[in-house]
Amino acid sequence: MGHHCCSKQKVRRGLWSPEEDEKLIRHITTHGHGCWSSVPKLAGLQRCGKSCRLRWINYLRPDLRRGSFSEQEERTIIDVHRILGNRWAQIAKHLPGRTDNEVKNFWNSCIKKKLIAQGLDPNTHNLLKNKSNNTSTKKTNNIYSYHHDSTSTFTIDNNSTNKEVISIPPSFPHIDNIITSSTYNYTPIFVPNIEYQNPTFSWSEQRNYQSTVIAPQSQTNALDSMLDFASSGSLMESATNNVSSSYIYENIMWHGTGLHEPTTLNPVNIGQEEEMQVVQLQGDQQFPVTQTKCCDDQEDVYKVNDHDQTVENTFDDSSNFDFEFMDSALVPCELYANVNSMDQLSWDC
């Protein structure tokens, strides 16, 4: 087996010795790699060209950044992965000095587990759904996870037989204003100086019910309300949720955080429409968005009322996503870090 370039040769396999590394470095720094298939012969190595290339790119390159990933890098990986999926090479481009292999390994060994522990599907970044107890009503399929900052998480499975409480915040700020609409303030995280030649509208994600839950002081115990919800499957939410998401609109990637105002949190209300306002902060235009959540396991349909036009998009995972644009639109983590992270759900006092 093996690659075409090394099928005829007797090649070494396995870990590289320091001597082999030295030969490869010496050859490439003096001659460049040129055609990789000729590198082994020219460098005096009994390796296949492909192996040489991999060793250089992933390990020997002088511009590599070694060591553990910073929190900022981790955040960047999660955020970009949310949009691009397992496109490790593309993700690595946003992390200077990191290789696709490194990012992939870090994802598989670390981030993946963290997301699962947070109740998130590492593939979709959506809330994990409990498929094991698929009974007649939809509500038994849903797990709602509530997060507050990064220090604690508690998960409520609305089967009510599985309530795991890891920690509960000791107190909650008071909320005075009770309004019924949801307002999302979107800020562009990348504003290219281009004309809108090819308007796109792509949600990278929507996550309705993963949010910070802030109970009013009048509510003696937030946990009680959560457990009410868990047991009944329905609860008039006496809380204000921070919600964040991002999407692409008119070739601009927008990141939004906002308040999902008190509403009915009810897993059986799937199919009902939920209105939200998208407010463009740089400019005067507003884009009202109607978001319709369809049944489980079906596509979500989003209607965008853009000015006087209505654009309708149907999404199946990220299949309609403008990958090419994303590659150019996403910025390195140093610049990216000054916007609120999509997952950063902090107490809003």
Add this chain to the structure above:
DNA sequence: AAGGCCCGCAACCGCCACACC
């Protein structure tokens, strides 16, 4: 101390896209 197990990471494998002939 030794054996088993787990896990991170380097390396490999297989596939695809593209260039060239």
Add this chain to the structure above:
DNA sequence: CGGTGTGGCGGTTGCGGGCCT
């Protein structure tokens, strides 16, 4: 236009070190 070689990428494997019993 098809065959071949090469680069690139994502998925997977397996080595080896650390930890536990």
